Structure formats: C-alpha cells, structure tokens
Amino acid sequence: MLKKIILFVLLLILTACSSTYVSKTEVIRKKETIKLAITTPDKDIYLLGDNYDYQFVGKEARKLQTLIEFQKMKGLTKENLTQVKKRIRISKDGNMTLSISTEFTIYKKSEVDKSNKNFEKEQEDFINDFKKKLKEKDIEYIVKEDEEGWHFDLPNAIEVSGKTVRLPNRNDILQKSSDKIINLELDLAVEYQLSDAEYQKRVSNERWRSAGEFVLGVIAAPFVIAWGILTIPVWIYAVTQ
Incomplete structure (x- = not known):
C-alpha cells in the first residue's frame, strides 16, 4: 500500500x-452575420459580413449558389433556418470554409408564432417543396417524420471553400442593396498566429x-x-x- x-x-x-x-496559434470564436450575397458578372460570389467579407470562385461559387437557391425558397422561415447549424472557419492564411450541418429538424409547431393555426400545414408544404429541390439538385437525404417534426440527415458533408477579403466599396454596396439584406447569423471560428511577444x-x-x-x-x-x-x-x- x-x-x-x-x-x-x-x-x-x-x-x-x-x-x-x-500552441503558436489561437482560435477565436464569435458570431458572424452575413448581410448580403452578391454575384459578379464572372459568376464569383461575395458574402458581406459584419466581421469579414468572403469570396468564392469557380466550382465553390457554384456550390454556394445552390445553397443560396435553397435559402430563397418560399416557406423557409428564419425559425427554420435557425435549426440548421452554420459555421465559417478561417485559417491563419485567410482561407476559409463554410460548413452546413447535415442533420437538422424542421418542427411542426412554432415556438415563435404560436398564434398561427396554419403553421403545421405551411411547414408541410415547405417540406414537400424542399424534398423536390433536394431531388432536383441530386442531393441525397434521409428524412424521418414523427409528432415533433421532420428529421433530415444528408449523408454527404456540405462544405464550401473560399477566402476572406474586404471590399473597398462594401458600405456603398450595402446601402444600395438595403432592400436585399438577409442578416443570416452563423458561428465564426478565426485562427490566428500569435505574435512573438504573445x-x-x-x-x-x-x-x-x-x-x-x-x-x-x-x-x-x-x-x-x-x-x-x-x-x-x-x-x-x-x-x-
């Protein structure tokens, strides 16, 4: 003993x-709000956020365009969007990845709009359109329905790569497009290199x-x-x- x-x-x-x-690097976690999504004549896409602006080109821009089309679907309420986890991770070299959760639930009853007696029917209509859109884009999915809602599981990860930028005329763009502001909230993780002193x-x-x-x-x-x-x-x- x-x-x-x-x-x-x-x-x-x-x-x-x-x-x-x-570690010589640190990750800062905070919230990001995407104010606006714009597409250039070259089909590049820029997301303008409170903290950073994000640029997507080529096939990554096309992948993001698909996500934007879903975001514009009729019936996709802000309450529904909050059920889908969204995160941007920025590496210390300025490259970034937008990740979308592939497991989420669309609920039949609203915690926000409890007075809406047609809410469940509206959700059901949205779900039917959502499943059609997934099939149209050849996106595999599994959905299970119960009394609570519709539980989705997408087998393939949803990630879009880009880089951080800062548009010099971003304030003018936001002002001219004030009627198109989306205010999409997501999680943000920023990796940065510690200075020698730190x-x-x-x-x-x-x-x-x-x-x-x-x-x-x-x-x-x-x-x-x-x-x-x-x-x-x-x-x-x-x-x-």
Missing part, C-alpha cells in the same frame, strides 16, 4: 515537471504554472506519505477481516 502511495506522489511530481506545449508571454505563464504545481507536489508529498503510513493498519485490518 505504501509503495503505491509513493508511486502516486512521484507521478504527480513528474507530471508537474514535464515539458508543457504552448507567444513568449504564454510560454512564461505556462512555466510558472508548472513550477507552482511542482512546488505543491513536493510540499504535499510528505503529508501524503505520512497519511499512508498512518492508515496502513486500517487497510490491513480491512483486508484480513
């Missing part, structure tokens, strides 16, 4: 003494933390061992009874 206690104490001390890893500060803090844990381990070791010695008779009695 005493041997196990000593080994446990040594393990705590070794853990505190082990080298600590400090990195060195974190390394220093981590070393101080590890040193503190080591000191606490050394201080606690005699007390733990003493406790183990004092309780050995109790353990022996418990085992022999």
Whole structure:
C-alpha cells in the first residue's frame, strides 16, 4: 500500500515537471452575420459580413449558389433556418470554409408564432417543396417524420471553400442593396498566429504554472506519505477481516 502511495506522489511530481506545449496559434470564436450575397458578372460570389467579407470562385461559387437557391425558397422561415447549424472557419492564411450541418429538424409547431393555426400545414408544404429541390439538385437525404417534426440527415458533408477579403466599396454596396439584406447569423471560428511577444508571454505563464504545481507536489508529498503510513493498519485490518 505504501509503495503505491509513493508511486502516486512521484507521478504527480513528474507530471508537474514535464515539458508543457504552448500552441503558436489561437482560435477565436464569435458570431458572424452575413448581410448580403452578391454575384459578379464572372459568376464569383461575395458574402458581406459584419466581421469579414468572403469570396468564392469557380466550382465553390457554384456550390454556394445552390445553397443560396435553397435559402430563397418560399416557406423557409428564419425559425427554420435557425435549426440548421452554420459555421465559417478561417485559417491563419485567410482561407476559409463554410460548413452546413447535415442533420437538422424542421418542427411542426412554432415556438415563435404560436398564434398561427396554419403553421403545421405551411411547414408541410415547405417540406414537400424542399424534398423536390433536394431531388432536383441530386442531393441525397434521409428524412424521418414523427409528432415533433421532420428529421433530415444528408449523408454527404456540405462544405464550401473560399477566402476572406474586404471590399473597398462594401458600405456603398450595402446601402444600395438595403432592400436585399438577409442578416443570416452563423458561428465564426478565426485562427490566428500569435505574435512573438504573445507567444513568449504564454510560454512564461505556462512555466510558472508548472513550477507552482511542482512546488505543491513536493510540499504535499510528505503529508501524503505520512497519511499512508498512518492508515496502513486500517487497510490491513480491512483486508484480513
């Protein structure tokens, strides 16, 4: 028993003494609101957000155009949109990925518009149109209906790649297109490189933390061992009874 206690104490001390890893990058998580989607004559697409603007070209723009078509569907309410998780992740080089959840539920009853007696019928009409749209775009899906609503599962991941930009005339564009503002909210994760000063500060803090844990381990070791010695008779009695 005493041997196990000593080994446990040594393990705590070794853990505190082990080298600590400090990442040179950090991810900041916050909310993003897409104000407007615009298409250029070259079929590139720009999403104008509160934090960043995003550019999509080529096949990625075509993939995004498909998502925009779904977003414009009649009957797709803001309440329905909130059921679908949407996230943008920006890497430290400025490239980004828009990810759309492939599992979501469209509910039969509204938590927002409880006075709307036709809500379930309107949702059913939307679901029928939504399934037709999925088939039209050759998008595989599985849907299960119960009393709560329609539970969708799309086997293939929905991801669109682009890069962050900042349009110089974005304010003018937003003002001229004020009647087309969409205010689409999503999650945003931004990866950035720590400066040398920030990195060195974190390394220093981590070393101080590890040193503190080591000191606490050394201080606690005699007390733990003493406790183990004092309780050995109790353990022996418990085992022999």
